[in-house]
Amino acid sequence: MDPVDHPLRYAMVNELHARPSPRLQAPATAVLVAFKEPRDAANRDPAADIAHLAALAVRYGAPAPQPGASHYAAMLGRHQLRWENHTEFVSYVAFAPGLPERPFDPSAAAILPAAWQATAPGRRVVAAMVQIDLLPEDTTRIGDRLAGMFAEDGLSVAGVLDGQGVIATDFRIDAAGWTRFAVFVRPEVGPGRIGRLVQRLLELETYRAMSMLGLPRVRALTARLNALEPRLAALIAPDQARQPDQVLADLLAVSAELEAAATQHQFRFGATAAYDAIVSDRIEALREVRFQGRQTIAEFMTRRFEPAMRTIRSAERRLAEMLDRAARAGELLRTRVDVQRSAQNQALLERMDRRADLQLRLQHTVEGLSVVAISYYAVGLIGYAAYPLAHALAIDKAVVIAALTPLVVGAVWWAMRRVRAGLHRAAGDHAGHGDL
Numbered sequence: 001m002d003p004v005d006h007p008l009r010y011a012m013v014n015e016l017h018a019r020p021s022p023r024l025q026a027p028a029t030a031v032l033v034a035f036k037e038p039r040d041a042a043n044r045d046p047a048a049d050i051a052h053l054a055a056l057a058v059r060y061g062a063p064a065p066q067p068g069a070s071h072y073a074a075m076l077g078r079h080q081l082r083w084e085n086h087t088e089f090v091s092y093v094a095f096a097p098g099l100p101e102r103p104f105d106p107s108a109a110a111i112l113p114a115a116w117q118a119t120a121p122g123r124r125v126v127a128a129m130v131q132i133d134l135l136p137e138d139t140t141r142i143g144d145r146l147a148g149m150f151a152e153d154g155l156s157v158a159g160v161l162d163g164q165g166v167i168a169t170d171f172r173i174d175a176a177g178w179t180r181f182a183v184f185v186r187p188e189v190g191p192g193r194i195g196r197l198v199q200r201l202l203e204l205e206t207y208r209a210m211s212m213l214g215l216p217r218v219r220a221l222t223a224r225l226n227a228l229e230p231r232l233a234a235l236i237a238p239d240q241a242r243q244p245d246q247v248l249a250d251l252l253a254v255s256a257e258l259e260a261a262a263t264q265h266q267f268r269f270g271a272t273a274a275y276d277a278i279v280s281d282r283i284e285a286l287r288e289v290r291f292q293g294r295q296t297i298a299e300f301m302t303r304r305f306e307p308a309m310r311t312i313r314s315a316e317r318r319l320a321e322m323l324d325r326a327a328r329a330g331e332l333l334r335t336r337v338d339v340q341r342s343a344q345n346q347a348l349l350e351r352m353d354r355r356a357d358l359q360l361r362l363q364h365t366v367e368g369l370s371v372v373a374i375s376y377y378a379v380g381l382i383g384y385a386a387y388p389l390a391h392a393l394a395i396d397k398a399v400v401i402a403a404l405t406p407l408v409v410g411a412v413w414w415a416m417r418r419v420r421a422g423l424h425r426a427a428g429d430h431a432g433h434g435d436l
Contacts, residue, residue, distance in 0.1 A: 019071055019084060021199045023191040026132045026183075027099045031109045032202050033117065034126035034209070036089035041122065042267065048121040049090045053083050056092075056116055079111045088271065089125060091206060103149050104129055106176040125213070128179040128205045130198050135166060135184040142166060142184060143292060149182055154304070158288035158296040160197060164189050166291055167201065171208075171300065179205055197286075204282040204297075207275040208305060214272035215308045218315040221265055225318060228254055232322060236329040244336040251333060255326040262319055269316045276309050370416065375409040382408060 024030070035052075037044045046068065053072060054064045060076035065083070072083040079094040092112060100108045108129060117124060136142065146157065150170040157168045165185040173179055181201050185194055235251045279301070288296040383401045 019082075021192070022080065022082070022093075022095050022195040024095060024132060024194045024198060025097070025191045026134050026185050026187075026189075026194065027097070028132045028194075029096050029099055029108045030130040030132070030198050030202065031094045031096075031112060032091065032126060032128040032130075032206065033112055033124055034089050034091040034206055035117075035120040035122035036125045036210075036213075037122040041088040044121065046085065049085060052116075052120055053090075053092075055119070056081075056112075059113075059116070076111060081111070089122065089210065091126070093202060099131055099133060103145075103182075104131060104174065104176075104178065104180050106178070109178070126179075126206050126209045127173075127177050128181060128202060130181040130183060130201060132183045132185065132194060132198065135164070135186050139166070140292075142168075146182065149180060154300065155294065156297045156300040157291045157294035158286070158298075159291040160286055160288060161185065161189060161193060162287075163289070165194075165197065167197070167286070167288075167297070169201075169297070171205075171304075181205070200282045200285055204279060204286075207278040207282070208301075211272050211275040211279060211305075212308060214268050214312045217265060217268050218312045221261060221315055221319065224257075224261060225315070225322060228257060229322065232326060232329070236325070236332075244333050244340060248330065248333040248337060251326065251330055255323070255330060258319065258323050258326055262323060265316075265319070269312070272309070272312050279305070372409075375405070375412045378408045378412060379405050 022030075035049075050065055050067060050069065057064055057072075057074060057076070062074040062076050062081070065072040070085045072081075074081055076094070079096045082093045082095075084091050094109075094111045096108070096111070108131075109127075142157075146155065146168050150168060151172055154170045154172060155168065156170070157166065159165070160167055165183065167184075168182045169180060171179060183194070183198060183201070185197075232251075232254050235247055235254065283298050283301060286297065288298055290296060379401060382404050386400050386404065389400075
């Protein structure tokens, strides 16, 4: 590899050519089966699919597939086998020249034995058989042949290949378990064009089946949403009598169920949309024209397939809208709870202010009583100390105590003021350091 090239350059180009369309000549038969794990197919063990493919290859003496392969092609006797590993499923297509004696005889699928299919890691979601035959010169005879191949109800017939071919199917599963497709082409149509046409039909059937897997899941989801929607509507009703925090708790429970549903169905919604887009692309690529007044495949899919896809898209939108409504309701309820708590906090602060004011008044009262009590004891002690001096000076003890009392009271009051001022300064310095 040239150092100037990106490390993935060759891998990206080779991926474009990894699955070429087959080259087929009429008459021929194509058989398709696809297997999918019923649950969590995207995370299945790829080694099990490789082992199942290897068992088929060994059965017919073909080379074994490489570990970790995403596609495989080999000749199994007279059949050309192609295997592809997709995100959710694996597909087997076998092409063989010629047609069975009876139209769509199950023996044409003997290359994929029933016993071998029963051992597949997943379950069969697609089983289709395509018969390629020559288009008769008198195209009016095709109607009689189709009557013996397909059910009239749902039969779709269209001209393709710029008028050089006709395709037909009824999208039903026959008694042997196969969906039938008939292709009629002019002798001059090249094998490349026939192969591309058959490839489109096989992909159309495969991705149609994979798209429809979302419908049963959506029906179960719809029943779940039908049960949750009244609960959600009741919780966001404006005349709610319960406390907002209680309503918020119930709303969070509903939101959790919606989020769980979204998580469970997110992959299926995305996969269905991708498969639906492929189906539409393959129908468009057929470039159908009406044949003998019959409905085309595009018309059949519009009437039968598209309503299912609209149902799935509608359920996806409904789930997203309910999640949005629950989120908006949750924001409103949280706002109500915050406002209610703010009012409660304001009332609590007002009560605390009143209590602090009462405590301050009580403190002042206690301080006054403390001044009186301290002064009383201080005057008594000083009176005992001053009694000898008053006796020596021939002064009455009562006069000395009367003279000392104002001085002692003033000194005690001043000392108490100094102590309180010091405490206030210390509290202010502590608060200032806390702010820093």
